[in-house]
Amino acid sequence: MFSATLTAGTTYLGLRLRGLRRSQQEPAAPVRSLSVFCQPADATYGEWIAACLAMAARTRVESYRALDPPAPAPNGSPTWSVCVLSTTWETLGSPMLDHYGPDAELLIVVRIEDCATPPELGGADIVDIGHLDEVSARTLLFHELVARGVLAEKDLPETSALPSAGGTPFPYGGPAITNLGPPAPTFVGRDALVRALRAQFLHPGDEDHDVSAVAVVGMGGVGKSSLAVNHAHRYRRHYDIIWWITADRPTSLRAGLARLALKLGVPELADADLLIAELRRALRERGPWLLIFDNADSVEDLRRHWPSGDGGHVLITSRLADWSGLVPGRAVLRVPPLSGDHAVRLLCDGTGDDDPEAARTVARLLGRLPLALTHAVAYVRQAATSLAVYGRLLEDSLEDVLTRFQPSDSVQPVAMTWNLTLRRAAERDPLTLDLMRLWAMLAPEGLSRDLAGEGVPDLPGHLTPVAQDAVAYDLAVQHLHRYSLIRIEAGAAEVHRLVR
Template sequence: MSVHDDAASPREPVGTRVEASGPRSAAVRGNSGTIVTGDLHAARRPPLPAPAQIEAPAGLLGLPRRPAPWFVGRDEALAMLAATLEAGAGAGVISQAVVGLGGIGKSELALQYGFARRLDYGLVWWIDADSPAQIQIGLAGLARALVAGSDSVAAGQASPEEAAAWAITWLAGRTGWLLIFDNVEEPTHVEPYLARLTGGHVLITTRRDVGWRQLGATPLRLDTLPRPASIRLLGDLIGPPHAADAAVLGELAEELGDLPLALTQAGAYITVTPRCTPAGYLRLLRRVPERMLATAAVGGDAERVVAKAWEVSRARVAEQNPLAERLLQLLACYAPDHLPADVLAGADDDEQAVNEALALLASYSLITLTTHPADPITSGGDHDVDDGESVSIHRLTQAVIWHQLTTTQRDQTRTRAAALLDAALPADPEARANWPRYLRLLPHTSTITPPGSHTMNKVIDFAGASGDYTTAKTLQQARYAAQAETLGPEHPGTLTARANLAHWTGRAGNVAAARALLAELLPISERVFGPEHPNTLTDRANLARWTGQVGEAAVGRALYAELLPIRERVSGPEHPETLTARANLAHWTGEAGDAAAARALYADLLPIRERVSGPEHPETLIARAHLAYWTGEAGDPAGRARPVGRPAAHPRTRLRS
């Protein structure tokens, strides 16, 4: 494709200056010198030639460098660029804005496109567009490149303003060119130029995801690389023999969040650093992320590192909206993906100010806002806690922001983030209607909530109530460790956390470990609380239960037989805990092989359950089902109600309160 002149007639020279006062002299092309009027001296520059008279040198290519030889995972994005720019051929200037986080590969994508399609255009020109002044300098450079062959004196002496205006006039009169504005900060910085261009293609890269459609530019949001492409890029950069270790490269890609700049930075560092392997780099990244994210390879560009990628955006956000910077710091505390945006509503008294701050961060691509409709499955069909926006932030952005804070700032920010999360959790974690909310917040509570806090206790209760016993056990383990460290190993709070850890360990399927934990705990509880304290009795009941569960039914029965009279004396014969102990004694009596005795025990228990709890209470129904079962097992199948085998439920042990 050649550059075509669309001008109907030669245009007047652009940008010649006229003195504000005093006589004017006719400009003579090719002459220069000094015009003197009294004591006023003014240097006269030769005017630039008429834009219509200048043809571009064949295949003029103004790219800042050759594209990277390793470029993967962007075939679809390149195809979309081509489709958008080619679709409007002949319909005036066609613009495409590539939008995304710093380091996501916007500039490299534009560079790859410009170089690959250089033969399709008569002119390809790159402009560093960080500021209006930089844009003007880039356009002036284009003017000088075009004019240099015919009038090098005029090209060299024209002011940047004159040369930039001349370049836009030259482009406006032609088609078949590609102009790339790289890293545009504000749409308004390029709007005056786009308004004057009537043909050709314009490609814009920017971190700001705002206002491009209004300028007629189609936005293309660039995301992180797919994991296979990340592994391939690392392998291409590093080369053999380490390139063959896909497992380690996959771990490294995950730790780097599949960010192209971070992958390139890591690959270059490993390549030129003696004895550094992908596994070694991964260890360093986990141990000292702030150092590795700021370190370029020897001989590399110190500005092309992850730690610098977002500094300009962060600084500009801070200048425009201090609340937005505080929100960014809070977001560094949570899990990186899908924090409900309303969690941050309490970060400021003005909720609208929070919304505006989030919108500003999103416009700089520092965060991503996503709308989530209510899920009729998780919400029960009529619960809308999943409505609204969620906030996601790249994990490396979090790391960079976090390591820019002082120790005091980190403590304050973490405390504030945890308080906002606690306020966002419903009060009752065991109510089914609240489970979708707890489920959405679980990754964030697991990340930021202090293990010994009341908030963590609520989250553990939710995990257990919803059947996620493994998560309940994992969180309870952290809670117990925190309580032991802060309160001491025999503090009542620590012993309660230890007892509950045994409970969730058993519910998660490791009944032998649960029994062992309780066997170690019981003597301590008897010494600290006393042999008949409710906590001690709960520990005895749980030890009896898990002893039966490991296959020692007779021992479990014996332990319940020892416990029951103490329960009756301490709590009363019809207290719920006493009735639970009676039910468990009956159950393990049957499991130990004495079905007739189990039937008799359940027969004695059932009328008491009906009177105390009511005929349709769950515990009453469980007792009735077990009575029917053990009646059948005792040799009286006619007395068994609905002979369908062992009842699915039996009396439970309890968590400590």
């Protein structure tokens, strides 16, 4: 037994000695060099991914660079790069993408939210972690890096190791404080506008204001509120606070701001103005945030309660076209009706009636206005009819349908949208109604802006004296244009067919 034990022990010692000599002869496994790059707006995700990579053995994150191509590793070996892909890339380009190209072999793309893939990365494999919690995101990230040969299984950290435990927080997936409603289910054809809106927030270009503001304007029913709510949902990851405020009346504006103040822990005060003043102070200490003033009807009302705070964004939806003093002119985005193809898609998808010709007829009769199109979808579905039958009904009784049909008890007929706007304009100048009646009898497009100007006889109603008063006529036109009831370009006026 002693001999057997000795032999076994000798064999074991021999193996250990041979293994020791081999380990001394073989070079140590190289340290991998990795670089993380992202847009500045996505820095929190970039830092978290870099912290993840740094936990792996024999791995060195050479640099965390927002936009510049990584430098070669010191030992001359190639550097793997991780691109953090987000919606920000849709509005901000980068030389990084040209540096790698779609066939890059040393690029890992980690997508952190639902977004389009830039053409330069069209051939790249993508790791989606935007919908995951920290543990799942870390697990998937390491799994994909091992599968691509970037990391070795043996070099991975313990499964319980998380960057947040080491002081690098996992980015939040959405606002902690919000009253945002669900996205509009029939939202189509607005991707370019959504990106343009986001681009304005990323490039405010106004150093005199600490809040970046954008206004989306247009006639009633054109889809301004839908654009705002879908924009907020798409970019919700970038905000800690998203708050929707109905701003068509001073009372509703103050009430919405007061509710946000209480949500942020501001002590309740009997004086609403003092409470809102405390809210402004609270917002200066918070961020990033997005306030949406929906259907705003007064520049002065908003100016009186205008928020402040670095990293704050304000989005205004309004029929009013002029927001001078609050929003730079280039940040006022006009929302047009849908294109013909997108209107057809909305009607066919919404009704389940695959009849594009009938849908095109309905879209034409309704002026491709999103509100009227969604009402058309509701009418067809509730009446169990077809787009073709509905189109014939519109040709015979357009005004009757728009005035009488309500999709639900809480939704007004389409015509009520413009009746309210016309009343608001008439409150400022009664001449606006007479001018609209005149233009409503004429072709909707190609009208001269000065049609009722000096020297034009036989004008109806109160417009007769206006023919001799250029200032009065200009003021009436201004009110119609201000409330987006008409559109004026290069001296020509355009009235939407449904407003007529």
